[in-house]
Amino acid sequence: MPSSRGSGITLADVAAASGVSTATVSRVLSGNYPVATRTKARVTEAVAELGYVMNANARALARSRAATIGIVVQDVVDPFFGYIARGVERRAAELGLACLIMASQGSKERELELVDLLRAHRAGGVILVGGSADDRGYRTKMAQRARALADEGGNLVLCGRPPLGEGLPTRSVSYDNEGGAFAITSHLLARGHRRIAYVGGPHRLSTHTFRLAGHRRALEQHGVAWDDDLVHVGQFSAAFGRTTLTELLRRGLDATAVFAANDAVAVGVYEAAEDAGISVPHDLSVVGYDDVPVATQLRPRLSTVSVPLEELGRRAAELCITESDAPDADSIVGTHLVLRDSVSAPREARILRAG
Amino acid sequence: MPSSRGSGITLADVAAASGVSTATVSRVLSGNYPVATRTKARVTEAVAELGYVMNANARALARSRAATIGIVVQDVVDPFFGYIARGVERRAAELGLACLIMASQGSKERELELVDLLRAHRAGGVILVGGSADDRGYRTKMAQRARALADEGGNLVLCGRPPLGEGLPTRSVSYDNEGGAFAITSHLLARGHRRIAYVGGPHRLSTHTFRLAGHRRALEQHGVAWDDDLVHVGQFSAAFGRTTLTELLRRGLDATAVFAANDAVAVGVYEAAEDAGISVPHDLSVVGYDDVPVATQLRPRLSTVSVPLEELGRRAAELCITESDAPDADSIVGTHLVLRDSVSAPREARILRAG
DNA sequence: ACCATCATGGTAACCGCTTGCTATGGTTGA
DNA sequence: TCAACCATAGCAAGCGGTTACCATGATGGT
Numbered sequence: 075m076p077s078s079r080g081s082g083i084t085l086a087d088v089a090a091a092s093g094v095s096t097a098t099v100s101r102v103l104s105g106n107y108p109v110a111t112r113t114k115a116r117v118t119e120a121v122a123e124l125g126y127v128m129n130a131n132a133r134a135l136a137r138s139r140a141a142t143i144g145i146v147v148q149d150v151v152d153p154f155f156g157y158i159a160r161g162v163e164r165r166a167a168e169l170g171l172a173c174l175i176m177a178s179q180g181s182k183e184r185e186l187e188l189v190d191l192l193r194a195h196r197a198g199g200v201i202l203v204g205g206s207a208d209d210r211g212y213r214t215k216m217a218q219r220a221r222a223l224a225d226e227g228g229n230l231v232l233c234g235r236p237p238l239g240e241g242l243p244t245r246s247v248s249y250d251n252e253g254g255a256f257a258i259t260s261h262l263l264a265r266g267h268r269r270i271a272y273v274g275g276p277h278r279l280s281t282h283t284f285r286l287a288g289h290r291r292a293l294e295q296h297g298v299a300w301d302d303d304l305v306h307v308g309q310f311s312a313a314f315g316r317t318t319l320t321e322l323l324r325r326g327l328d329a330t331a332v333f334a335a336n337d338a339v340a341v342g343v344y345e346a347a348e349d350a351g352i353s354v355p356h357d358l359s360v361v362g363y364d365d366v367p368v369a370t371q372l373r374p375r376l377s378t379v380s381v382p383l384e385e386l387g388r389r390a391a392e393l394c395i396t397e398s399d400a401p402d403a404d405s406i407v408g409t410h411l412v413l414r415d416s417v418s419a420p421r422e423a424r425i426l427r428a429g
Numbered sequence: 430m431p432s433s434r435g436s437g438i439t440l441a442d443v444a445a446a447s448g449v450s451t452a453t454v455s456r457v458l459s460g461n462y463p464v465a466t467r468t469k470a471r472v473t474e475a476v477a478e479l480g481y482v483m484n485a486n487a488r489a490l491a492r493s494r495a496a497t498i499g500i501v502v503q504d505v506v507d508p509f510f511g512y513i514a515r516g517v518e519r520r521a522a523e524l525g526l527a528c529l530i531m532a533s534q535g536s537k538e539r540e541l542e543l544v545d546l547l548r549a550h551r552a553g554g555v556i557l558v559g560g561s562a563d564d565r566g567y568r569t570k571m572a573q574r575a576r577a578l579a580d581e582g583g584n585l586v587l588c589g590r591p592p593l594g595e596g597l598p599t600r601s602v603s604y605d606n607e608g609g610a611f612a613i614t615s616h617l618l619a620r621g622h623r624r625i626a627y628v629g630g631p632h633r634l635s636t637h638t639f640r641l642a643g644h645r646r647a648l649e650q651h652g653v654a655w656d657d658d659l660v661h662v663g664q665f666s667a668a669f670g671r672t673t674l675t676e677l678l679r680r681g682l683d684a685t686a687v688f689a690a691n692d693a694v695a696v697g698v699y700e701a702a703e704d705a706g707i708s709v710p711h712d713l714s715v716v717g718y719d720d721v722p723v724a725t726q727l728r729p730r731l732s733t734v735s736v737p738l739e740e741l742g743r744r745a746a747e748l749c750i751t752e753s754d755a756p757d758a759d760s761i762v763g764t765h766l767v768l769r770d771s772v773s774a775p776r777e778a779r780i781l782r783a784g
Numbered sequence: 785a786c787c788a789t790c791a792t793g794g795t796a797a798c799c800g801c802t803t804g805c806t807a808t809g810g811t812t813g814a
Numbered sequence: 815t816c817a818a819c820c821a822t823a824g825c826a827a828g829c830g831g832t833t834a835c836c837a838t839g840a841t842g843g844t
Binding site for chain 2: 082127129131132134135138150151153159164167174176177190191193218222226227341368373
Binding site: 084096129137 | 829830831832833
């Protein structure tokens, strides 16, 4: 940044121009104290005339809090995070808040750092988006940040991730990972599938854990035996979906359907199927999770679980500015199935192989 | 935001804890002034012990500039903006800068407001991403913001948009819209196409204007007559691509290829073709622009112009912190064609119709 | 006519950090 | 031994708002 200490117009300039004190100008700008109509008009006029824009840092310093909320995602480009970020940004804009965004790249350590950075900025709230690591040390450190943040008058809001623990000053908004997975696996089951491969999700990442749990519950409820060999844990990415399914197909896949743990993984699964010359859904049914745009771009269109991501983001933004003792500090938004063309009845029992 | 004036640990606390003055603590934290090794160690220790995080607002106020850069995009979810934002965010993180992101939703007025908001935050730089409106009043107002920003010690950087005018304190990084369009149209021409429909792009949006110009230049260079009926201006969206091509097909399309002004439009074009039962590229060749992930997800894979979006973002972030008189304040990054499967030789001269 | 009350506006003490300038003890050179 | 320097550290004046508290003139009740 250039070092020049720019001049810039200050409150005092406006005060001088309108012949009042800085206190008065501050008051008309904040609108939280009675000011005579005529005075207010003079000030407003001066502001416009001088093109004055208030120094947000000075205000934040004086008020002990910035009109800013922070959001930390894994990746700005990933549509899962993108839609949530959009919701947060839009609601924040409506509320007159600016939005600091940072990407953790999936690193727990980085995430912790980012929370501190956001603390430094005295963000009114910091939103942690997406699944979280199931890791003792991490939880402890994050819990400590949560307390510090609350102490400083900020809010920690968890968006789409489980609570940090009892009695911690956090609020959260999430969606039913387990339920959605239960529903979509049930759908597969209802269509007659009994051997379903589960592909995706980083080990110990809450999102994955819950989805897998829902999947498992559906199988149990339908009396389908659990088979560890059918679950493949790794990443929430197309690349992982592709290499995994390619490998499975190379070895011979004893399944008639695959539950891709998110839509990105499904993209990879489609690619692998295409490479191997096996047809979706004729030879293999596929379902995803999230319902991001790619689900409708794939052919056949992907059946998946729809999550109201933008709404999730909006609520998270809201939680940043509600008082601590709000009754509905923790809420859950629903998911629903969207059935498209990637599932059919299983063809016949056989081992699927590339080629 | 809760109104509680959080306690929080201050520089003074750290100073007390380590038995030095606040000046000294500030100095070890800034590392821009000699401090004895032992002293430094004591302070560092106290910082760690207390879990102190500096108040960024206070620092910004004292320094007259925040360690923050602002980026305004049209839409956070759109991958064109997403990749640029990712580049900005990553480079900013490397440089120790926080990143304020805001979405203009394509509104010029909103964009102007957002620049003011970023000015208020004393962002070291504000990055305006993507095409800009060719509108007199808008340019004037933005030029005024550019001056004010420079005056306050900030930088206005234009990313992927043309300069605001002569002598204005802005720097820019962009890519060759015209050249990329020229190249891809040339490719279509080389494959034998002579009737090419151009679909997409908001009227008077610079990105669109330049792409269309490149397209036109290629046609001229190949001696193909210009036909106004072949260009359809509207939006950079799949919806626009779809409705436009659907309508054209309904009326009977006298063309063998379509140049979708960006990949999103191409998605819509594919959909319309699919609806109409016409095959890409057999019946109709299609090309796009940007090379976002959807280009490889489409079937057939889309031939398009690759733009180094993330690199563009990184450079933009860098321009935020370089001194005004830097020699390379305006740079251009290259684009290149990526040829996939959406183009073939034209089948025969005939009118394409739905059904 | 007189004092309480109200509506406005001003004064000035912060908010937490930076930094120009000054102070101090220790070296060093003559 | 003494002056001239260094290397460090502290002092205190900001940076640009906010707001508790006080001042003032107008209004109104009796």
